[in-house]
Amino acid sequence: MGRIVTPTYRVEYKDNDQPREIVIVDGKRTIATLPGSLHWKSMSWDGKRDGRPTEANLEKWRQGYNKSFNPGGTNWHVSQAVGHVIHIRHARIVHQKSGAIIASVSMPMFEVV
DSSP, X not given: OOOOOOOXXXXXXXXXXXXXXXXXXXXXXXXXXXXXXXXXXXXXXXXXXXXXXXXXXXXXXXXXXXXXXXXXXXXXXHXXXXXXXXXXXXXXXXXXXXXXXXXXXXXXXSOOO
16 A cells, blocks of 8 residues: 655646636537636645745746747647646745745736737
């Protein structure tokens, strides 16, 4: 049996992708786009790879993750699937047990990608 380990921190982020859900209309399955990206998405913060949970490291993570959605990046296929290049607008690091926000960053008003 393996061990289950809960990460100490998680990254929550919002991007320019529209949330979607599968709905049934007239007996046919279709994908409906919901208004705005209002929900936060999350993943674990990897301290070994990304360093201490600081605003500077979170900004490096945000910029690097954004680059992965560009042509030639590891997540380019995701951008192709949704029809546009995904870009993270807001990110924050949250302590899993307490729910405290450790660091938070937002993209500048204008950002060249």
